[in-house]
Amino acid sequence: MPPLPCPRCSTALAATPIGGIAVDVCESCGGLWLDRLELARFEEPDSVLGEALLAPTVLYAMGLPTAESFAGRARLELFRDAFRRHHPLHTISTWGEPRDGQGTASAVDQAIIEQLAALGYIE
Numbered sequence: 001m002p003p004l005p006c007p008r009c010s011t012a013l014a015a016t017p018i019g020g021i022a023v024d025v026c027e028s029c030g031g032l033w034l035d036r037l038e039l040a041r042f043e044e045p046d047s048v049l050g051e052a053l054l055a056p057t058v059l060y061a062m063g064l065p066t067a068e069s070f071a072g073r074a075r076l077e078l079f080r081d082a083f084r085r086h087h088p089l090h091t092i093s094t095w096g097e098p099r100d101g102q103g104t105a106s107a108v109d110q111a112i113i114e115q116l117a118a119l120g121y122i123e
């Protein structure tokens with residue numbers, strides 16, 4: 001099967017193994033693409049592929065700093081040398097304590113929640 005095009009920039013995606021899962025990586029824009037079944041494996045409660053691995057890499061791809069408090073690290077080897085040169089890794093000590101799921105939404109958050117509900121994405 002020919003490589004799929006990146007949904008963001010149409011560059012051919014490279015299947016890159018991460019923990020036994022072939023993740024589609026765009027070496028042009030840094031996109032990481034997972035199909036539904038691949039995503040479910042990252043969400044398994046005892047998976048070694050969970051947020052410890054995924055979060056730092058996704059934050060790096062988005063140009064955001066990773067935290068030294070993360071259990072995992074950004075997988076810079078997934079990205080081309082040119083991408084890494086133009087997007088150096090930034091780290092901060094922490095993104096803060098995990099929320100308990102009862103966080104208070106800001107006015108902007110509430111407006112987004114209402115828009116998503118109006119469009120039928122959430123109830």
Ligand SMILES: [Zn+2]
Nearest residue numbers: 006009026029
């Ligand atoms: Zn791309």
